[in-house]
Amino acid sequence: MQIDEVSKLIAKRRSIKPATMDADREISHELWQKLFEAANWAPNHRLTEPWRFTVFAGDARKEVGEALQVAYKEATPESEFQEIKYEKMAKNPFMAHAVVAIVMERDPKESVPEVEEVAAVASAVQNLHLAASSVGLGVFWSSPPATYAESFANFLGLKEGSRCLGLLYVGWPKEGTTWPTRKGSDAMAKVVFK
Numbered sequence: 744m745q746i747d748e749v750s751k752l753i754a755k756r757r758s759i760k761p762a763t764m765d766a767d768r769e770i771s772h773e774l775w776q777k778l779f780e781a782a783n784w785a786p787n788h789r790l791t792e793p794w795r796f797t798v799f800a801g802d803a804r805k806e807v808g809e810a811l812q813v814a815y816k817e818a819t820p821e822s823e824f825q826e827i828k829y830e831k832m833a834k835n836p837f838m839a840h841a842v843v844a845i846v847m848e849r850d851p852k853e854s855v856p857e858v859e860e861v862a863a864v865a866s867a868v869q870n871l872h873l874a875a876s877s878v879g880l881g882v883f884w885s886s887p888p889a890t891y892a893e894s895f896a897n898f899l900g901l902k903e904g905s906r907c908l909g910l911l912y913v914g915w916p917k918e919g920t921t922w923p924t925r926k927g928s929d930a931m932a933k934v935v936f937k
């Protein structure tokens with residue numbers, strides 16, 4: 744593959760809003776496997792492979808919605824609590840075909856700094872997202888404060904030191920949806936050569 748082809752795929756990757764996803768359209772097990780294989784090739788220090796994913800599809804999406812509601816209550820001061828947001832939390836997971844919890848599982852030996860483990864998980868998500876984009880499958884990374892709450896970590900059964908880094912909404916775009924575009928910015932303005 745030439746660099747131009749890789750660059751094209753990278754530039755094509757977009758976040759697809761869950762509201763534009765066809766929640767009923769199946770994602771084959773074969774495709775899920777390809778997505779997680781792509782994730783699994785992410786760079787990671789000392790090969791700790793800290794990424795973990797839990798896929799909630801079908802009725803299991805209800806559990807995520809309920810856990811988000813509990814976590815929202817936990818993470819939101821009473822004065823800021825909004826009933827509308829609370830109700831939406833239960834419905835949101837049903838907009839996508841599946842919701843995938845992104846987890847950084849801490850290596851018990853703590854052989855590398857935590858920031859490196861988080862970076863490795865983000866790389867894994869990027870790989871997965873690129874693979875999904877290549878076949879036109881929509882992905883949206885969502886990280887409301889509720890996903891960082893202790894009750895949400897307990898819901899996911901996280902081990903000591905592990906962290907949830909948000910949720911991926913995954914689904915095929917509804918028929919007629921146009922793939923979003925993004926205005927590019929000046930890449931070289933963020934680079935210094937010395």
Ligand SMILES: Cc1cc2nc3c(=O)[nH]c(=O)nc-3n(C[C@H](O)[C@H](O)[C@H](O)COP(=O)(O)O)c2cc1C
Pocket residue numbers: 756757758759884885886887909925
């Ligand atoms: C770590 C991380 C967390 C994110 N959390 C949210 C979020 O909570 N809500 C949201 O609207 N977008 C979230 N996004 C997606 C960004 O909004 C999106 O990547 C950005 O708008 C650029 O669009 P693109 O992905 O289509 O290039 C998140 C992205 C990352 C990398």
